[in-house]
Amino acid sequence: MPHTLRELAERFALGLKGDPALTIHGVCGLSPGRPGCLSYLADPKFHKQLAGTAASAVVLTAPAAEAYAGAALIAPNPLLAFARIAALFDAYRDFPADSVHSTAVIGAGVRLGPGSCIGPHAVIADGAEIGDGCFIGPNCVVGQRAQLGAGVRLASQVFVWHGVRIGARCNIEPGAVIGGRGFGNAPTPEGWVEVPQLGSVVIGDDVEIGANTCIDRGALEDTIIEAGVKIDNLVQIAHNVHIGAHTAIAACVGVAGSTRIGERCLVGGACGISGHIEIGDGVILAAGSMVTKSLPGPGHYAGPLPAALARDWRRDIARLRRLEHLESRVRALEELKR
Amino acid sequence: MPHTLRELAERFALGLKGDPALTIHGVCGLSPGRPGCLSYLADPKFHKQLAGTAASAVVLTAPAAEAYAGAALIAPNPLLAFARIAALFDAYRDFPADSVHSTAVIGAGVRLGPGSCIGPHAVIADGAEIGDGCFIGPNCVVGQRAQLGAGVRLASQVFVWHGVRIGARCNIEPGAVIGGRGFGNAPTPEGWVEVPQLGSVVIGDDVEIGANTCIDRGALEDTIIEAGVKIDNLVQIAHNVHIGAHTAIAACVGVAGSTRIGERCLVGGACGISGHIEIGDGVILAAGSMVTKSLPGPGHYAGPLPAALARDWRRDIARLRRLEHLESRVRALEELKR
């Protein structure tokens, strides 16, 4: 459904520059942009794309709007305003309320909140509670006595195991596994003996969990993900990890058992974080960092060797391994001095 | 079904050495090999296994065949010839054409191409188009208006979300998630606000996508995988990435958002590639490389510290962290010189 610039400005309390009757049919990127669509400029490094955009209007800050001749919506946080407008054009989350597909399997004593939609081949086990207005997509499995808050969305093929508790408005992407067994085994001379994992997973409100991400249940106490945490795809959260509110974790990260990550941290992609350590509030970890000790927060940490031409890289590694020799040569020179 | 050496030589235009009536019942590795079976020799480093093989015949190059007393098929590219022959013995991809399992759920307005097979518990949502001769395995989900070209194979539990377009003859392994939400969130003082992901994923012909691999939909424009790309298991491709034709990506790689990878690149396992950078055509990345800046192609790049005995490794790291001190000692010696 199209909207005029005036409607959008009023609905989201934004400034307006240009023709208020201009009709917006959708959203687009800044470069090249699409006529009839709205774009946005948040990061100044894309400012040079502004002049050439084919978008019919752009959301930007007041200073940026001054230098722009075209139609604009003006916001202190253009990305945020744009995100809210774009949601008007995002039809794919609509679902038929109060519907249970004929192929879904619903166990005994299940509570289905009003307005919920249970998709084809979904399985809701005995005693599970599904909050109001939830969407449980095709082939999802919700285990015994698991609890989902209002407005939770399990996209498809999501697995939520027994007793897991998920807060309101969480969004869980396809293939995520919440509450699988923690990796606990006791060594014996004859091999490993499995240690039962009797804790659960507790997830706060407004959490996002990416595709094929795994969050293991706790060994004895629970694994905890606080409200507002955003976790990308293919992330591993081991048993008894605790992640503070509003922390964001990019894809391919692994967090080992019993580690505590503070609030409002940013964990870059492919980081590895050891078990039984503590990462303070507000820590920023560059992609690929390997964290083996507790880190106080706030602070910006980095880690890996950046890729180099293979020839140069081999020489760097060889020089690193020759450092002992270089140190001893310097020591010899120093002794000659005395 | 067995084949004689002569049949194979004629069908694939190969040279033949030895008894043309020799019957081949299957394929095998070179060492130890199996009587009645065909093996191959492509990499010269395995040449010493040739003399002792129990295989009844071997595909090899003309020079290698000269030095070999046994039965042989002769090809300029022995692995390629072998791959084509081995396919004759690979029965597992056969499926009953024009079959829709009684438990599959087919939405309104779905186009099912002739010759296709829809497996048990598969879900094909409204308006999806399934090309001719596709195989949609058990528990797969194909979203609304998604389009699959002819001969596509979704192995099992594959998730293809709404509007995704997949070219002809693509092979997608179990658990892969194509078109999940990109990881886009706008920061606000109160926490993250989700940025709708309104682009899609467009995949060219002859692409392979590995098990549990995730390819996110674009934020505004599409994520693009060009023809002939081969992607292994547990790979993360973020929103708006563009991967050029015939590039191969090994397992456990993560590619962050909006990065562009050129054609005919080879990306080793467990590489991490930052967002918003460009990797040129023909780049070869050694396993475990962490790429944080654009790399021109072609070229061979490498990255990580190779594992060492823990004792030596601790000393290397300590020496690296003492380098500042070593540099100042060398500076002191140089000043004494003057």
Next chain:
Amino acid sequence: MPHTLRELAERFALGLKGDPALTIHGVCGLSPGRPGCLSYLADPKFHKQLAGTAASAVVLTAPAAEAYAGAALIAPNPLLAFARIAALFDAYRDFPADSVHSTAVIGAGVRLGPGSCIGPHAVIADGAEIGDGCFIGPNCVVGQRAQLGAGVRLASQVFVWHGVRIGARCNIEPGAVIGGRGFGNAPTPEGWVEVPQLGSVVIGDDVEIGANTCIDRGALEDTIIEAGVKIDNLVQIAHNVHIGAHTAIAACVGVAGSTRIGERCLVGGACGISGHIEIGDGVILAAGSMVTKSLPGPGHYAGPLPAALARDWRRDIARLRRLEHLESRVRALEELKR
């Protein structure tokens, strides 16, 4: 069901200190602990938590028990004893024996062992053999002629492809893919040609495989996982890898094709292991190690740069890249000496 301390001591042949009639209703962590529950102390570094625990009894070693005033069960390996006791309180693995859900799809010629349970929407393909007392959870797929030993548990949405053989008592977590296509493609000037993967996967007894982990089938021979191996979540095992008995592999590890890992190894999280190499028995690899060459065992190996403050890290990397210059300066000083 509650148990008295005396019952537990007799059943598991443990020493007892305190009131034998004390009733244990469950298990808990040491700190803070829960009244009515049993905890354990295995790692001496948690000894200081013992005095303050609210647990009603604790499993510990004889020396630790001497210094403890509370009720105790005494065992040489407290974690092992605790694991066995905790299993008494782990109800979630119970399942209705001899049950096949009405929505499960069972192919022709399938053997279902007595006592097995086949969950909703599971698919068992033609000719598969399911051992006695197996649990096949919701939405699992077992391929043609696959064989599962007695007591195997496929949690949910597990994919076991055709011809795979799995030993007794294996536990496979949600989303794992066993027997997907190995990543084998032959390069040609026109692009990649798929090499059929005609081997299988053979898994020994008592193996654990984590959520969303992938174990590819062999190209010509089989991929082999020996008895007692424990593999965590999101691990990639490529075609023709061989993993020795009782080796444990933590999450996010990738093992490339044809590599052989010995017995009783410990592979830390996020390690990357190259193809066609050999890792000896008893090798311990620290988390994040990148292994590019064969490593003799036993031995303790380590690898990555640990994360540092970004400012320090940038200086370390710059100094590493200046090492060539530093070496030449030292050489100049040495030449002046002569």
